[in-house]
Amino acid sequence: MKKLLKKAAPIFRQHDGALTQELVLHPGDFGLGKVPARLTPDATTTVVCGFCSTGCGLNVHLKNGQAINVSASSDYPVNLGMACPKGWEALTPLAAQDRAMTPYLRNDAGELEPCDWERALIIFCERLKEIQKKYGRESVAWLGTGQIVTEELAFLGALGKFGMGMIHGDGNTRQCMATAVTAYKQSFGFDAPPYTYADFEESDVIVLIGSNLCIAHPIMWQRICRNPHKPEIIVVDPRKTETAMAATQHYALAPKSDLILFYGLANILIASGWINRGFINSHTIDFEEFAQFVTRFTSDYVSEATGLSVDQLWRFAETIHAGKRVSFWWTMGVNQGHEATRTAQAIINLALMTGNIGRPGTGANSITGQCNAMGSRLFSNTTNLLGGHDFTNAQDREKVARVLDMDAGCIPDGNSLAYDEIIDGIGSGKIKGLWIVATNSSHSWINQNSLRELLGKLEFLVVQDMYHTTETAQCADLVLPAAAWAEKDGTFINSERRFGLVKKVSRAPGQALSDFNIFKLIAAYWGCGQMFEKWTSPEAVFQILKDLSRGQPCDITGIEDYRMLDECGGVQWPLPETGKPSTGKLETERRLFEDGRFFHPDGKAKFIFEAPRETPEKTCDNYPFILLTGRGTSSQWHTQTRTAKSAVLRKLYPENVYVEMNESDAERLGIKPGELVRILSRRGEVKAAAVITPAVQPGQVFMPMHYAITNQLTFPAFDPQSRQPSYKSCAVKIERDIF
Secondary structure, three states: OHHHHHHHOOOEEEEOOEEEEOOOOOHHHHOOOOOOOOOOOOOEEEEEOOOEOOOOEEEEEEEOOEEEEEEEOOOOOOOOOOOOHHHHOOOHHHHOOOEOOOOEEEOOOOOEEEOOHHHHHHHHHHHHHHHHHHHOHHHEEEEEOOOOOHHHHHHHHHHHHHHOOOOEEEEHHHHOOHHHHHHHHHHHOOOOOOOOOOHHHHOOEEEEEOOOHHHHOHHHHHHHHOOOOOOEEEEEOOOOOHHHHHOOEEEOOOOOOHHHHHHHHHHHHHHOOOOOHHHHHHHEEOHHHHHHHHHHOOHHHHHHHHOOOHHHHHHHHHHHHHOOOEEEEEOHHHHOOOOHHHHHHHHHHHHHHOOOOOOOOOEEEEOOOEOOHHHHHHHOOOOOEOOOEOOOOHHHHHHHHHHHOOOHHHOOOOOOOOHHHHHHHHHHOOOOEEEEEOOOHHHHOOOHHHHHHHHOOOOEEEEEEOEOOOOOHHHOOEEEEEOOOOOOOEEEEOOOOEEEEEOOOOOOOOOOEOHHHHHHHHHHHHOOHHHHOOOOOHHHHHHHHHHHHOOOOOOOOOOOOHHHHHHHOOEEOOOOHHHOOOOOOOOOOOOOOOOOOOOOOOOOEEOOOOOOOOOOOOOOOOOOEEEEEEOOOOOOOOOOOOHHHOHHHHHOOOOOOEEEEOHHHHHHHOOOOOOEEEEEOOOOEEEEEEEEOOOOOOOEEEEEOOOOOHHHOOOOOEOOOOOOEOOOOEEEEEEEOOO
16 A cells, blocks of 8 residues: 555655645645745745636735635735635635545445545445446546646546546536537637636726626626726626626616527617628628528517617617727626527627727626636546547547657547536436536536436445535545645636636645545556656646647647746736747736637637527416526625635525515515515425515516525526526426415
8 A cells, every 4th residue: 555655646644544645835835836945834825716717816824834814915917905705714614624534435324434545445446447347438427627726627537538438527617617618619719718807997888798797706896896987887687686786787688588689789780880890801700691690680579579678779789889898798697598609609799790809898708607617628628628629639639649648549539428418327327437526516406306316326426525514425425535725736727818826825634635636546546547657746737738738729838837827926828938928027918819810720700690599498377487596695605515614704695595586576475575485396396585676577586506405496408509507597486485
């Protein structure tokens, strides 16, 4: 065992018979590369926050070599001295009492009991190999995350597909960002959010679609508040959210009618001559076909479909036309829909036809959800081969194999099943073994009750997480204890494509190990450790990722090392070696497409469009309300796995589940404020306290996604292009809880 551990992961130490990960205060532990001076035990160092995709810089203050507090970094180019409540409480989840501090194995009595790492690793390999031998390579899959560092994402993907022979692996970024990925690839030729956060401050018209920016991305909203141009702020959202209340124009359209709305706006702009013909002719294709297509979306038709008046449609279009620097921003309200990709592309089309792209204050800009969703998109081996390459392209497979010094035959020549297809594969018997890393699927997946039933059909379920108490970990046959943010090194890539540095500033508890070192151990026990001999540390892997990115739109060969990232306050991709400025000074903010060239072979962007599709689940007499879900407060995060550990954050949001409904509906049903009600869909029934508010339109109700019961109700519809779930619309009924 000791010999194997020494070969597999030399940073491990044996202490009192237990395998632990030590915190040694030297530059390498803090991911600073070749820093000449030692980091003192009472130092302050800047670390990128591990919650949302904004990617704020937090100053972590150390005492006796242990992180004790954080403050907002005043000179980090993302947040400029600001932090949201989650950022201020970033260290609290590390000290939670339910941290997984040892592996857990389910015993014959059906209970999870502690075991040692050697037994856990042997069981992990034996059980998954047995399943593959019995049912084939495609019978085992993994579900990853946007919560771990880029280098770990790459290791998981390479280990799973190249080392362990898996075909299928996807990430929870499928739940939040798959639509943007697909839309950008099809329209631009690569998954390329074009903007920089400075565009929030440069626009004179800001259009926010399906985005409650005040709550979901409060630091980005603060960047808007810094805008000196007194911009028109347009919010497109069925609810009168906090962001809509602060807007200059709010369009409370009917849920999931946004695709029709944007086609109608395009028709008005084209018919009125409010388009940029020069940009269209020089930098796009298929515009004439699109212009002909949208003629059917007359103002009267769009008004009827969306619930907006004709005057509102024209005011919206006129505002876009009057703007000199118009930026369009969207997030989950668009991405999580049954026709989400075409909706995102309808937004992209508006930017293209008006020439609002590639200039300061413009762009068709998707805002990411998780802290490292962009890292997952480019380097996880899920939606594409490492570095934005294509599994189905032989040249790409050869390049990746050459960089990794391995046989190209180890690389699958086809794409993975998507998340929902992997879940469906459990039901059909195709998937027998599943490895879930740093995500709480039993809470977050759509139509939750069905998923929990399916997980019970697996022959072997492994969950790798920092807590052993999550809903998903409690379903597992084996739990592997993982280190958390700030307990390991690596990089995150934020919404504006900025690589930022994560540093190890705290010891992982007990025998918990970084995901990187868990993967290193699994590779050794599986028998493919030699394949990853050069993967000695996260920074060593970062250098490999640089080589993989060479010649790609996301080329980062010009980033020297972690130290450069630290000194520059992060670096946006691309930065090829040839792109480094001769002065040695790097621009803090850089956007894409300034030269009007896109990533398709002809250098042009495509107008992509398709007829709208009906909502999969409509209301009826039995289920007359539309349920909307989304972010509750800026103090909650996803399934509350971490934010619920903070007493401070818990005080900032309601402890008990609530449902928002319009006062007219409440009066008709005899429901009083705060009264307990039942919400029923065709899939489940839950109880919540009624919040009566004019923010929700009649016939609609809203529940935050953070509470464990919300996804018992949601309808499992998926966008056909991106395979992203449609969380934002399903049919429910509301009843007083009179029992």
